[in-house]
Each structure stands twice: as C-alpha cells, then as structure tokens.
Amino acid sequence: MYNLLKGKRGIITGALDQNSIAWKVAQRAYAEGATFTLTNAPVAMRMGAINELAAACNTIVIPADATSIEDLENLYKKSEEHLGGKLDFVLHSIGMSPNVRKKKDYGDLNYEWFLKTLDISALSFHKMMQVGEKLDVFADGGSIVALTYIAAQKVFPDYGDMAQAKAVLESIARSYGYRLGKAKGIRVNTISQSPTPTTAGTGVGGFDVFMDYADKMSPLGNATAEDCANYVITLFSDLTKKVTMQNLYHDGGFSSSGITDAIIEQFTQSK
Ligand SMILES: NC(=O)c1ccc[n+]([C@@H]2O[C@H](COP(=O)([O-])OP(=O)(O)OC[C@H]3O[C@@H](n4cnc5c(N)ncnc54)[C@H](O)[C@@H]3O)[C@@H](O)[C@H]2O)c1
Numbered sequence: 001m002y003n004l005l006k007g008k009r010g011i012i013t014g015a016l017d018q019n020s021i022a023w024k025v026a027q028r029a030y031a032e033g034a035t036f037t038l039t040n041a042p043v044a045m046r047m048g049a050i051n052e053l054a055a056a057c058n059t060i061v062i063p064a065d066a067t068s069i070e071d072l073e074n075l076y077k078k079s080e081e082h083l084g085g086k087l088d089f090v091l092h093s094i095g096m097s098p099n100v101r102k103k104k105d106y107g108d109l110n111y112e113w114f115l116k117t118l119d120i121s122a123l124s125f126h127k128m129m130q131v132g133e134k135l136d137v138f139a140d141g142g143s144i145v146a147l148t149y150i151a152a153q154k155v156f157p158d159y160g161d162m163a164q165a166k167a168v169l170e171s172i173a174r175s176y177g178y179r180l181g182k183a184k185g186i187r188v189n190t191i192s193q194s195p196t197p198t199t200a201g202t203g204v205g206g207f208d209v210f211m212d213y214a215d216k217m218s219p220l221g222n223a224t225a226e227d228c229a230n231y232v233i234t235l236f237s238d239l240t241k242k243v244t245m246q247n248l249y250h251d252g253g254f255s256s257s258g259i260t261d262a263i264i265e266q267f268t269q270s271k
C-alpha cells in the first residue's frame with residue numbers, strides 16, 4: 001500500500017456484492033487511507049451485502065436512487081456531515097438497462113425502458129455532478145470517475161441500448177469535466193473497462209463468449225475488477241492531476257488490437 005488517498009474523502013456508488021467493481025474500489029480506497037461513504041439504490045440494499053463492506057471499511061451506507069435529485073441531495077449532505085469536509089473523489093459505478101435485462105431485441109425496444117436506461121446509466125452521472133456543484137460539496141483539485149464500456153464506440157449487438165447510454169455518459173464526462181476543471185480544478189474521466197463477471201456484466205447475452213473473445217483479443221488479457229480498482233485509485237490520487245475529460249481504456253490492449261495470435265490460433269484450430 002502506498003497511502004495514495006491519505007486524508008481524502010469521497011463517495012463510492014454501486015457496490016452490490018463482492019463481484020462489483022465498486023466493491024473492489026472501496027476495499028482499495030480504504031487500504032490507501034481514504035474515508036468515504038457508500039451508497040446504492042434502496043432496492044439493491046435489500047440484499048444486505050453492502051453492510052458487510054461498510055463494516056469492513058469503517059463507514060456508513062446512505063441509500064440513494066441515483067436518478068433522484070432529492071436522494072442525491074441527501075447523499076451529499078449526509079456524506080459531508082459524516083466525513084467532516086468536502087469531497088475529493090466520487091465514483092459513479094452505476095448501470096442498468098431494462099431492455100437488456102428483459103432481452104428485448106434492438107429492433108423492438110421499449111422506449112419507456114430506453115429512457116430509464118439513459119436516466120439510470122448516464123443522466124445520473126450528470127445529476128451527481130450538478131447536485132454536488134450546486135451544494136458546493138466538491139473540494140478543489142478533486143477527481144470524479146465513471147465506468148464505461150467500449151460498446152460506446154463499436155457495436156456489440158447484445159449490449160443493446162446500453163451502448164447509447166455509455167456514449168452519453170462519456171460525453172457528459174467531457175462537458176462536465178470542462179466546467180468543473182475551470183471552476184475548481186476538478187478532473188472528470190471515464191474508465192472503459194474489460195468485460196468483468198459482475199451482476200451487470202453477466203446480464204448481457206453471451207457474456208462468457210464475450211469475455212473469452214476479449215481476453216484473446218487483448219495482449220495483456222482482460223483487466224479484472226481488482227485491476228480496475230487499482231486504476232481508479234491512481235485517478236483519485238494526486239499523481240494524475242492533469243488528466244481530465246478523457247475516456248481511458250483499461251482493457252489489456254483490446255481497443256487497439258485488430259487481430260491477435262490467440263484469435264488466429266483459435267480460428268485455425270476450428271477449420
Ligand atoms: N461488468 C462489466 O463487464 C463492465 C464492463 C465495463 C463497464 N462496466 C460498468 O461498471 C459499472 C459497475 O458495474 P459492475 O460491473 O460492477 O456491476 P454491478 O451490477 O455490481 O454494479 C452496478 C450497480 O448499479 C447499481 N444501480 C442500478 N440502478 C441504480 C440506481 N437507480 N441508483 C443507484 N445505483 C443503481 C446497482 O445496484 C449495482 O450496484 C457500470 O457502469 C457498468 O456498466 C461494467
């Protein structure tokens with residue numbers, strides 16, 4: 001451990017269970033000396049696992065539906081109170097598509113659900129920053145990170161309307177990054193992570209094949225949730241003060257690979 005987050009305060013969203021990327025981020029942030037609150041949607045709280053994480057990180061859980069302005073206001077007020085100061089970091093680790101969950105074909109989307117997908121998976125990021133800015137809870141020089149997927153740039157058919165949500169999410173990071181950068185020297189970035197076996201990840205059709213393919217297409221292999229947590233910590237730390245408004249690929253090289261030896265081998269074998 002490097003004490004990279006010593007004295008820093010923050011909020012970590014999206015830890016549902018031990019597989020969640022946010023869960024690993026919380027464990028790493030705690031180990032690096034940060035203090036933070038945890039939050040998730042009230043429905044997700046019923047599973048109860050997040051309370052274990054809170055105990056292990058010596059903190060509290062504040063329920064908040066990330067699409068609700070009221071809930072977010074309450075989240076920030078309680079967090080500031082509990083942590084005793086302004087926030088140095090925020091992790092947005094939230095994604096859900098009713099269309100993907102219910103396996104709706106891309107040519108037969110339910111538009112009410114599409115709007116929900118966008119609200120939960122993308123607008124919530126804007127809401128978190130807008131509410132935080134209005135309440136003036138962000139410390140100067142802080143860092144805000146959201147998690148995304150390369151389906152924003154390339155087609156992955158089973159990813160459905162989440163592809164549009166991720167494109168909006170990444171765009172919000174640039175627009176709000178500009179604003180918060182000028183106002184308070186705050187960085188805003190998205191991390192584009194490899195497929196990872198979590199509840200959200202495995203909800204996408206054909207996930208196992210997807211993961212195997214990505215692994216073979218990546219010279220370093222897929223990045224795990226733990227790897228992702230390590231990367232998030234660097235972005236929350238003072239070592240990345242001038243990195244902002246970026247979509248940062250954290251995918252073992254997948255995004256820059258056209259074909260790999262492993263894929264050639266696989267196709268040769270199957271011929
Ligand atoms: N797993 C992957 O393959 C993968 C790859 C790239 C990016 N991501 C992204 O990483 C992030 C975290 O997902 P994960 O893979 O750890 O899965 P996960 O299922 O563990 O986390 C998703 C979280 O979103 C929360 N959530 C859903 N609706 C919410 C709402 N209205 N308000 C507040 N929280 C809400 C869920 O309760 C859950 O904790 C997501 O943005 C996801 O799209 C995942």
